[in-house]
Amino acid sequence: MEPIEAAHVRPVDASAPVADAALDAHTVIDVAAERARTVGAGLSHHFNAAGAALPSADVVSTVIDHLRREERLGGYEAAAAMRDQSDAVYDAAAALIGASAPEIAIFDSASTGLRVLMDALRPTRSDRIVASSTTYVSHALQLMTMAREQNVDLVVAPVDEHGRMDVAALDALLADGRPSVVTVSHIPTSSGLTEPVERIGEVARRHGATYIVDATQSIGHLAVDVDRIGCDALVTTGRKFLRGPRGTGFGYIRSSLLERLTPTAPDVRGAKWTGPTDWELSPSARRFETWESSVATRLGLGVALREALERGPESTESWLLERALLLRRSLSLIPGVSVVDPVGSTSAIVTFVVEGVAAGRVVEALASVDVRVVAVPDTHGQWDLGARAIPSVVRASIHVYNDEADLDALLAAVEGVSPASRPRWEVTS
Ligand SMILES: Cc1ncc(COP(=O)(O)O)c(C=O)c1O
Incomplete structure (x- = not known):
């Protein structure tokens, strides 16, 4: 490294x-x-x-109300009763970042989203991962493990005089044409800095690199638009500036990336077992989700998303x-x-x-x-x-x-x- x-x-x-x-x-x-x-x-x-x-009082009461619904009806029956509201969470997440609902996967945290996506990219020794110096600890630990165990080349991108990713240096680095993943923390956990995500997106796109943005600290804080940024994937959490419940998060996977990205561990939520050795993946980003999840907190996330949109x-x-x-x-x-x-x-x-x-x-x-x-x-x-x-x-x-x-x-x-x-x-x- x-x-x-x-x-x-x-x-x-x-x-x-x-x-x-x-x-x-x-x-x-x-x-x-x-x-x-x-x-x-x-x-x-x-x-x-x-x-x-x-969180707002509505976020909290939505979670509690659903737990009460589960108490009365049973977990599966309560989920069925709230299916439309659950589906609307994808619409709200997509609306907030300028995506479409099939490009949204709901996770229990940003770290889970980043892990699932990085694993799905299946980087090998011929690949290079370029990470921002602002990378969050859990993501950095995953990337360093990939570098150590899968011999992936991990490069921490040089920074400019403001401590942000040096876009010109990134441009020069990617110019060798080697398959690369660029991963950037939009706003880090450790300072008030904002990475130049749009300029990074322009460089990544020009060199054909896959571009992932960790927007954990920016969603609900800055106006984020995935097309303006030009990222292939984006991940965030629910509990921070979005004001959602703990144990929630979501990811965006651009449809062009989704077509070629499969989970390393498909789950019954996102795959159908069609024959003794066959299965079909969901065409949407839900292929990365797991069946088991907290419906109550998902619904609470939906309320937080709508409040962020209204605000x-x-x-x-x-x-x-x-x-x-x-x-x-x-x-x-x-x-x-x-x-x-x-x-x-x-x-x-x-x-x-x-x-x-x-x-x-x-x-x-x-x-x-x-x-x-x-x-x-x-x-x-x-x-x-x-x-x-x-x-x-x-x-x-x-x-x-x-x-x-x-x-x-x-x-x-x-x-x-x-x-x-x-x-x-x-x-x-
Ligand atoms: C920049 C950044 N990325 C990722 C994370 C991880 O988020 P989560 O705890 O939802 O996995 C954090 C958490 O503080 C963070 O600040």
Whole structure:
């Protein structure tokens, strides 16, 4: 495996002037209404959408109602009663990303989706996988295992001066015409960076590489369109910015890829056993699913998808990015606090460190005043945090239910925990 160049990322200059247009962005998010339908919004200052966001009351009641239906009718009978609603989940997922319903497979997580798709590609020693430095830990572990056990050539793509995939270097790499899979994390777990997925798509397409996007942190956060990105496959999870139940996710497989991609372990859900040694795969992406799944959480995912569509992906994106800009600027004004997102980061994931205080300790201190953030250690991203020599960051991620009072509480709590911003007598006592 080739190492990436490390010293690429400078801390964000969050105090730099920003075009007024960015702050005037057209935003029509009704925060009060979002809070009213989100029980948890009134119980803590929750800044962990990138871990698992707060679901709406409708998402939760849909899941519970179906469990009650199963209690009364039995699992199979309850599923039959909700068949139309279950089918509508595929339509909603497809509508959100500009795909068609047969190109959607529902999984229990993004990692399952990535694993099933990578396995189905059946890479061999003649193949090369080019992965972004922002690749999520579980996906990286799978790719490294493929490299070790199947002799696949794994290359971590070089990064540009902003810490993003270097598209020109990717272009040069793919120019040798070797069969390649390019896999990119749209937004990583470990910083607010956004990969240039559309430009990567253009290069991948020109060289005939298969292009997979991990949109786990971007669906429900940014407006995502698979044709604009030009990806062959995309995978995401339900519980993060999409605000779905835990244990849900979905994948998109472009119909042209679907025609030549078969699961390594077909399941009765996606295949019909037609003779002693024969079977037929479903023509749709459901060929990658398993029969057994939680119907209750699928239905909850469907509600979350419809809510995301109603809210409007463009409005959500501009509102979240505007708030993130404010948060980055405000954090960077607190003595002893450094925003460590790569320069130019704009997403609603904001990472920072507090001088002299371990990230885990910051998280605990903030939790004691009901401000929920998480620490992300370098073991969740060796090609990113490891390469930047940052052992751990504090991650605050914003969603549409976070109001001004939440932001004020977060900033006050961070100020309170930073030794550099506390009076000297308090630090030394
Ligand atoms: C960028 C990214 N990709 C993939 C995953 C894995 O998602 P899941 O836990 O649904 O498998 C995560 C989880 O945090 C993530 O942040």
